[in-house]
């Protein structure tokens with residue numbers, strides 16, 4: 305008996321229209337909210353720090369939660385992006401297909417090889433394409449929160465440690481021995497409100513910068529050897545430096561208490 309039913313058929317124009325409407329729910333807000341909550345918990349811990357050893361495992365857990373949340377978010381975004389790409393590819397590949405009618409039916413029975421298959425399009429590996437697409441989708445605050453939570457355990461161990469840059473793996477090679485200064489080059493005191501230049505990445509305290517830019521709107525970066533022309537508006541808050549200073553202050557205080565106790569015993 306000869307075959308009467310095609311292996312597969314192209315979607316009708318009507319169905320293609322419906323296909324374009326299928327989207328995964330936008331959960332960016334949900335992820336941001338979760339991250340914000342983790343950050344709030346972190347801030348609360350920070351405000352009530354008394355015993356640094358007790359806090360360490362909590363910070364470790366927070367950081368792990370944030371990491372897992374980030375993984376889920378990436379997965380979710382990839383799912384959505386993959387769906388979009390598969391839809392587009394389906395529509396593009398469908399362009400040459402004739403509509404399904406009684407007249408064209410037999411041609412589909414004889415040869416259905418040109419008809420795109422949505423299921424296999426969805427399953428296609430698009431890792432490289434997806435990597436490019438997922439960039440730049442998160443808002444800045446969200447990125448900042450997850451980065452803070454990620455670096456927390458490192459800074460907790462050593463507030464002056466250099467953090468390897470996620471975007472530049474070669475930086476790993478330069479970590480040995482380096483430390484981050486927690487004092488502002490202008491005020492020569494520990495940062496109170498650290499601001500970072502979005503032009504050159506140099507950090508100064510707000511009070512120092514206000515003084516530095518008091519007379520001229522544009523000046524060379526206060527960092528020795530940096531020739532960037534900057535305005536005070538080129539500086540934005542640096543939460544990581546702030547975190548470093550807070551943790552360093554907590555640890556110093558704890559050290560002082562310990563030493564005072566030692567003296568008492570003697």
Ligand SMILES: [Zn+2]
Nearest residue numbers: 504506525530
């Ligand atoms: Zn600079």
